[in-house]
Amino acid sequence: MTLQDVILTLQRFWAAQDCVLEQPYDVEVGAGTMHPATFLRALGPEPWRVAFVQPSRRPADGRYGENPNRLFKHFQYQVVLKPSPDNSQDLYLRSLGQLGIKLPEHDVRFLEDDWEAPTLGASGLGWQVFLDGQEITQFTYFQQMGGLETKPVSVELTYGLERIAMFIQHKASVFEIEWARGITYGELRKQDEAEQSAYGFDRADVATVRQAFTSSEAEGLRLVDAGLILPAYDQVLKCSHLFNLLDARRALSVAERTTLMGRCRTLARRCAEGYVAKRGELGFPLLRAAGRRHGPKGSKAAHA
């Protein structure tokens, strides 16, 4: 199974579970959690089911394309189910079956893992899922987002696509993964890895990046005050990415690091509060959509 077959299979599986197939977000993010389809939609009372691939940039994890397991940019397959259904784990395990992973032939373990994202004021409880000793998924019940308690609680499944493909294809290096028939991950991605690592570690102009952080933050605060929540949230994502870049560049003193993280979190919190208020003003549109999609019996009957 190629990497793109893995994606196609997951898309079909989760579409059949009534997930909206969203598209990757077009602002740099470090994880699918930061996609507005996760971070913002997890807030408030509206039910939501979504799945999408999210390219995730982590400047500090880059290794110039030279380490078989480390990447500047990796690809997450992200699923959010809100409220978390009673059969979350079963659904997830069934999706592995769809990928040709026969569970009785392996060792699948849900190992305790508490998740926290301090720049987003977010936290959750759940597991890392291990397959024969390899971590392949992060499974999290969100408890807080942007400093707000989540109600209902969403469950987030984050598949590490490279890890899963390496497992299925028995590859020792991420760059040997077959992306499409006859084309490897390395052939597609290696140049980007090398150049982005060089940028993040060696070439990013610290003054410019720092200035960009300040501008984005100011823009974000201005927009959130104007009630433009989604544009403001884009600025949160930019701040978060610029922060990561400065961090990778080792340009942050300890005190500055704490300060910037705090500034990011403040903006994220204001967006979260603004989002919930705005959705309320709009009458929580997805509550109505849920009624339309699942009929009067509600979502439970549809997934039983």
Place this chain on the structure above:
Amino acid sequence: MPDLLLEIGTEELPPFDIAPALGQLATRVRTALNDLRLEVGDVQTIGTPRRLACLCSGVPLRQPPAVREVRGPAAQVAFEAGGRPTPAAVGFARSQGIPVERLQVQEVAGKRYAVAVVQEKGHPASQVLPAALVTAVLGVSFTKTMRWGDRDIRFARPIRWVVALLDKIVLPLELAGCRAAHVTYGHRTLRPGPHSVSHPSRYETVLKSTGIIGHPAERRKIIVRQVTDLARRAGGAPLLDAHLLDEIVMSTEHPQALRGAFAVEFLTLPRPVLVTVMQHHQKYFAIEDAQHGLRPTFIAVRDGDTKHLATVQQGHEWVLQARLTDARFFFKEDRKQRLEDCLPRLEGVTFLAQLGTMAEKTQRLVNLARQLSTMLLLDGHTSEALLRAATLCKADLVTHLVGEFPELQGTMGQIYAELDGEPTEVARAIGEHYRPTGGDDSPPKTEVGALLGLVDKLDTLIGALGAGLVPSGSQDPYGLRRAGQGIVEIVQMLRLHLSVKALASAARAGYGTLPRSSVVDEVADFLRQRLRALLTERGLRYDLVDAALAVSDDDLLAAADRAAALQAYVSRRPEFSRLWVAYDRASRILTAPSSGKADAQKFESPTEHQLYKVLTAVSPKVALSVAAGDIVKAMEHLLPLAEPVDRLFDDVLIMAPDPAVRANRLALLRSVTEVFRLVADFSKVVMADAQAPAAARQRGTEQPKTKKT
């Protein structure tokens, strides 16, 4: 009598929450039954990552009837003179559900009250149990709890099913939206179910048949046996790390060990790196041969059966290979420079939350080490090693391997220092300065390591307490109590007579923005508390420890020595009692503070002269023995004072009418107590029995033992 089964089916619980939760569940269920007057026989628990279960045998089908007497208003309030009930009586009777004429008048502790005697019928157990069991389960506490779906209740992980059976009857209860049924679920991959449980007595059989080994102790036995067997067949023995074993016991429902191998070339990596990768990160048992060398094999424990083990083994081998390749890459990268070259990058590493960088901390440690060297008059060689170790001890924090495996801090520093050709004692000191790292760990073994540990921990305590990060209750996120215990142990191990306050002041001065000055006393108090805890843990009497601490100021070693000597001497009862009585009588009469020495010219009786003579003779001897650290000897020197003190009290009136005589006698007794206090504060010692008759008499007036007062 019927049996009761309660099984809470969950998603995978955190391994270290399970045993405590089972203990609580058993206690809470037993208490709930007792509160319902349901006398129960045996209560046992069964637990896996996906279920917490409780089995009770011999549960009565019905509560026994009971009579409850409830005291109401006073009789004169409840009834008019003619015996007519007042509105107060009517209201009280109604609240107890009985007619007002059934109220009785009873005398309680000499007063008359209206009393309701309520007959309670026994209800069927199946009727009263559900609510009580729900409360019992939801009251179990966990390290962390969570919400899920659109429910409000909290538990460690989501609850997915509930079995609640009283014999064959399903108890009508609901937990987190799960209605109790007689249906359980088996092992995820072996026989998931649903499976019916017809009766509590069938529960364990049903679990077995579905691939679940329910008792943690049984899983542990299986794991240890399989792991040991597999290791033996690989020509070695497993490193049965207790923490890892506990974790695996509580993260499997049907453990099955399997052996894998890794390439021999990885054995060139330092042993702690290999063990950490296998043990901490992959949850594998490492294997060593008879010479304690690691074998290129490992044992993983799968949750499942023996089918397709080769596939699982291959997967694990492949993951370990990748991990070790990473580790080797990091090791080679780290070796491209010397440990010393890492120092500038400590600028980028935070110490505790608001306490600056590790570079700043390193600078403070070097300065403090220099001051400690002077205080202790260390020889040049030791002092040099200590300064070098202080300079390098945090450098490994920025190495790749410690970045990847933070638990190897110190260990990697030692390894890299050795490879750099640093002196052995410097390398070892770096390696052990974090010790003790856990409750069962010991302090550093070498002198330089211990001194470095002392300096490091003291700097941490000053910074943390100064910033208000005081541990409370079970919360000690920065490990400050452990640091304190480490200091106390080091001081005793190296026998350092050291003014903690002097060293703490020096440590405080090292901080750029000074922590408030009271922090020095706070740290000294904190350390005294740690010493007290440590000594009482070792079996010393707390009152003797207090008696020792009270006179040792900030010299922890002196306090420890005094406490140990008191404990040894107190077993020689008669002598100790005599000392205690003498001190007790003398100190008790010294109510007002005063100063001045006794003037021999003003003595009026020979007993005064006698006591003065003895005092003058023993005082220097006591002081000398204390200075030499021989507290038992000091107590022996005190002994001759006992008799003249007693005689003085018997022969003369201390509180003589003539103020000058009185003041002189008090001054004499004060000098006596001062000599005693060179050894210990005897007033802190609790004398339990009549061995001290005079004291017992005096105490009798202050602390009456009879209750009726």
